Amino acid sequence: MGVALTDDDNWVVSAAGPAFGICPDCSRRTRNRHGWFNRSLQDLPVQGKTVTVKLRLSRWRCARQNCERQTFTDRLPTIASPYARRTKRVAEIVGLLGHSTGGRPGERLMGRLGMPVSDDTILRQLKRDAAAAHCNSTIRVVGIDDWSWRRSWRYGTMIVDLERRSVVDILEDRSVTSAAQWLEQHPSVEIVSRDRCGLYAQAVRKGAPQARQVADRFHLMHNLRVAIEEQMSLSGRATGRALLPEQGIAGTQPDLDQPNATHRRRARHAHRQSWQTVFDTLHALQKEGFSCSEIARRTGYGRRSIAKWLTYDAPPDRRRAELKPTSPLYFEAFLTQCWTDGNRCGRHLFHDIKHRGYTGSFSNLERLLASWRRASRSSKGSAAPAPIICHQPARDAVPIRDPATGHVISPVVAAALCMKPRGMLTINQARKVDALKQGSHEFALMRSLAMRFRGILRGRELDKLDIWIDDAVNSGLVPIVRFARVLRRDISAVRNAVELPWSNGQAEGQINRLKTIKRAMYGRAGPELLRARMLPLNRPHHHTK
Known part of the structure; x- marks a missing residue:
């Protein structure tokens, strides 16, 4: 063994192999040398200088005549893997830096430490380690959620082991097929936590029917807050639909005395009237000397809008979007004919328009048919069940203002305050809540429902859930009624969310980590590389060239 210093101040360590060889198949010693070969390995640096280990190894002939391996080379299992160009300790650092920093940052850092490695080599080893990694442990509780390759365009799926708090796998797409296939390959899964996405609920029913589904509690509270915000945004807003008579809306019934064109014309006229009212109000406030920000606070509309x-002298005309096969109105002529002929079963009509190219959902079609049924019952004068009376705010409702500043309380702020318990409110927030409760009966009712729902989730009071859903449906507030009916359709997952401690918080945190990694890799974040960097490091390293 020898140590030398080269002209460029790098270190070279020379060594020779053993004096005998051991066959890897039959484990028999031999001294019958077949030849020599040299091998160079990169090792840890010395004071920032590169160290190269040069080995002179032998190729041996096996001493056993019946052995299938005639020749073999010296093996160095404690130093380096076969065909590797770096020692195991250097390869371990390469894998660690590649997992933590990526390709080019890892290349710069390795060069500064005296172990030059290219970025392609770092990423190649990282991908190879991830491909060779196999999770042999039993996965019992998983969280599944989607993440965006490109927002509103393309999505993937992340699966997290909630017990070990680590990522299990990353799927390239967000589909029922891929998620169900993964669940079928892991029959040990007993509990699946998910958000309110029906796609993953269907995948769990298909791929893991034995698993219990758990709706994420954060998304339950978030959906309730959105419903409250939607209800509060109705206050003081005049719309074309509100200005129309009860049955004068386009597309509500195809079999009325007046043609559909008349209803569409009335709807457009009512919308234009509402736009003109808003337009005149904005210009009147501007003439009084108010700025755009002050007008936005007083009216609740966006400052940019x-x-x-x-800048306009008259309200701009709103162009109606072109109908697409995702809308049932795209097949309005066919549906009208079927309705006139007496075919009014939603499932049958859904099957028929599916064959004609309909790509929308059944619930979208049912909403249209439900409005047709209501209009048909009222036009015939037949006795029908009394509909739910919706407590919609009047069009001339006075907006509620902040007692401290006098500014209009926006629906976003009102919804956030509605979800916050009294003990967590500041003094100014408590004053806003009192003003909202005094000025809006709907807000007082929604706050009561929100606090009860929060108590059910935090107190694990499963026996009160059905009573709460019934009270929400009977509240008459359309967004709250819609939220309660969706809960009833997904009641088993909601019950498990109340009863079980699991949630999708860990999956949301891992998605934030994935977003950071994806943006730091400047477009090179393909599915294979993202999966390699998201999987945990506690797996064996397989070192290669």
Whole structure:
């Protein structure tokens, strides 16, 4: 063994192999040398200088005549893997830096430490380690959620082991097929935590029917807050639908005395009237000397929208989007004919328009048919069940203002305060809540429902859930009624969310980590590389060239 210093101040360590060989198949010693070969390995640096280990190894002939391996080379299992160009300790650092920093940052850092490695080598080893990694442990509780390759365009799926708090796998797409296939390959899964996405609920029913589904509690509270915000946004907003008579809306019934064109014309006229009212109000406030920000606070509209409308002399015409096969109105002529012929079963009509190219959902079609049924019952004068009376705010409702500043309380702020318990409110927030409760009966009712729902989730009071859903449905507030009916359709997962401690919080945190990694890799974040960097490091390393 020898140590030398090269002209460029790098270190070279020379060594020779053993004096005999051991066959890897039959484990028999031999001294019958077949030849020599040299091998160079990169090792840890010395004071920032590169160290190269040069080995002179032998190729041996096996001493056993019946052995299938005639020749073999010296093996160095404690130093380096076969065909590797770095020692195991260097390869371990390469894998660690590649997992933590990526390709080019890892290349710069390795060069500064005296172990030059290219970025392609780092990423190649990282991908190879991830491909060779196999999770042999039993996975019992998983969280499944989607993440975006490109927002509103393409999505993937992340699966997290909630017990070990680590990522299990990353799927390239968000589909029922891929998620169900993964669940079928892991029959040990007993509990699946998910958000309110029906796609993953269907995948669990298909791929793991034995598993219990758990709806994420954060998304339950978030959906309730969105419903409250939607209800509060109705206050003081005049819309074309509100200005129309009860049965004068386009597309509500195909079999009325007046043709559909008349209803569409009335709807457009009512919408234009509502736009004109808003337009005149904005210009009147501008003439009084208010800025766009102050007008936005007083009216609740967006500041950018107000600034755009103030540049016009008349309300701009709203162009109706072209109907697509995702809308049942795209097949309105066919549906009208079927309705006239007496075919009014939703499932049958859904099957028929599916064959004609309909790509929308059954619930979307049912909403249209439900409005047709209501209009048909009222036009015939037949006795029908009394509909739910919806407590919609009047069009001339006075907006509720902040007692401290006098500014209008926006629906977003009102919804956030509605979900917050009294003990967590500041003094100013408590004053806003009192003003909202005094000025809006709907807000007082929704706050009561929100606090009860929060108590059910935090107190694990499963026996009160059905009573709460019934009270929400009977509240008459359309967004709250819709939220309660969706809960009833997914009641088993909601019950498990109340009863079980699991949630999708760990999956949401891992998705934030994935977003950071994806943005730091400047477009090189393909599915294979993302999966390699998201999987945990506690797996064996397989070192290669």
